[in-house]
Amino acid sequence: MPNVGVVCFLASYSLALAAELTRLAWRNRISHWVMLGLTAAGLVAHTLYLLIRAQQTKLPPLLSSTHDWLLVLAWLAVLVYLFVALMDRDLAIGLIVLPIVVVMVIASQFVSTSAESLALTSHKSWLMLHVSLLVFGIGGVCLGLVSGLMYLWQHYRLKHRQALLPGLTLPNLERLEYFTRLAILTSVPLLTFGMALGAGLVVVSREDDAIAQRVLRDPLIIGSGLCWLLMMGLFVWLLSSRGEPGRKVAWLTVWSCGFLLLTMIGTQVLTRGNALHGRQATAPRSDSGEHPL
Numbered sequence: 001m002p003n004v005g006v007v008c009f010l011a012s013y014s015l016a017l018a019a020e021l022t023r024l025a026w027r028n029r030i031s032h033w034v035m036l037g038l039t040a041a042g043l044v045a046h047t048l049y050l051l052i053r054a055q056q057t058k059l060p061p062l063l064s065s066t067h068d069w070l071l072v073l074a075w076l077a078v079l080v081y082l083f084v085a086l087m088d089r090d091l092a093i094g095l096i097v098l099p100i101v102v103v104m105v106i107a108s109q110f111v112s113t114s115a116e117s118l119a120l121t122s123h124k125s126w127l128m129l130h131v132s133l134l135v136f137g138i139g140g141v142c143l144g145l146v147s148g149l150m151y152l153w154q155h156y157r158l159k160h161r162q163a164l165l166p167g168l169t170l171p172n173l174e175r176l177e178y179f180t181r182l183a184i185l186t187s188v189p190l191l192t193f194g195m196a197l198g199a200g201l202v203v204v205s206r207e208d209d210a211i212a213q214r215v216l217r218d219p220l221i222i223g224s225g226l227c228w229l230l231m232m233g234l235f236v237w238l239l240s241s242r243g244e245p246g247r248k249v250a251w252l253t254v255w256s257c258g259f260l261l262l263t264m265i266g267t268q269v270l271t272r273g274n275a276l277h278g279r280q281a282t283a284p285r286s287d288s289g290e291h292p293l
Contacts, residue, residue: 006049006071010105012042013078017098024095024168032089036082039098043078050075062131063124066268069131070108074101076139090169096146103265110269126201133194138264140187141231144180145257151176151250177246180253181238188235191228227260 016038023031050061053068061068081097154170156162170176234256238249 006105006109008045009042009049010102012038012045013098013102013105016042017094017102020094020098029089032085035094036085039078039082039085043075043082046071046075046078060128062135063128065113066111067108067113069135070104070111070265070268073135073138073142074104074108076135077101077104077142080139080143088169092168092170093146093150096149100142100146100261107265107269126197130194130197130201133190133197137187137190137194138261140183140190141257141260144183144187144253145261147176147179147183148250148253148257151180151246152254155247155250173246177249180246180250183257184231184234184238184253188231191231195225195228227256227263230256231260 016035019031019035019038023035050068050071053064054061057064057068061072077097078101081093081101084091084093150170151173154173154176157170158173171179234252237252
């Protein structure tokens with residue numbers, strides 16, 4: 001990548017996380033704006049990187065490779081984080097969101113960057129809708145994980161009568177429970193429609209039977225299907241039991257969302273993202289033949 005590489009925004013996000021952690025011991029307005037400045041700088045470099053990748057592959061980032069797909073998800077998380085941090089500078093959301101972002105950016109370095117993918121079919125529009133639904137669904141999963149963790153943190157703090165540091169705030173339990181439920185009730189339908197559309201594309205595609213067979217045997221598809229069943233069970237349970245304690249809802253959400261993210265990212269890392277996107281396990285790391293970092 002000319003002038004812009006993954007290391008640029010990864011370093012910015014890592015420094016922003018360090019600045020967020022230092023605010024636990026020393027908190028003032030300057031550290032808040034330093035953290036936001038570092039995150040914004042990382043977001044700019046992140047955006048440029050994705051635009052350059054799109055120009056090189058001649059495909060939207062969601063369709064080009066697993067590497068780009070993960071970076072789009074991280075980009076969306078950073079965008080939401082910056083918006084929330086600007087609205088409430090004392091909200092401790094960065095302590096949870098930034099580590100997730102850093103993990104996703106690092107994980108993107110261990111998957112395929114090959115542009116040879118299922119995007120090279122005659123169903124690009126439907127494939128784009130399929131991937132978009134999955135991305136927004138997983139974004140909802142991330143939101144559920146963040147709000148669930150914040151709920152458990154707030155519940156533990158109140159139960160043990162622990163005071164927050166000056167200038168550090170958490171939403172009340174009712175608000176966190178609402179966002180946790182909303183995240184699940186929104187993300188599960190998106191994931192369901194996305195997976196159903198993906199299955200339909202495999203069925204109607206006749207361009208490469210080998211691809212369809214590989215998709216059906218893909219460990220990511222199998223693992224995601226099992227996680228989807230877990231999420232669907234949680235979805236039905238939330239619809240049928242509105243009076244359940246918020247702590248129980250938070251724990252179930254954290255476990256199910258965390259397991260889904262771990263399965264999806266972990267499987268991609270272990271298979272190097274080649275199950276769906278790379279035709280060969282030895283696909284080049286980038287158009288220039290260099291590692292994207």
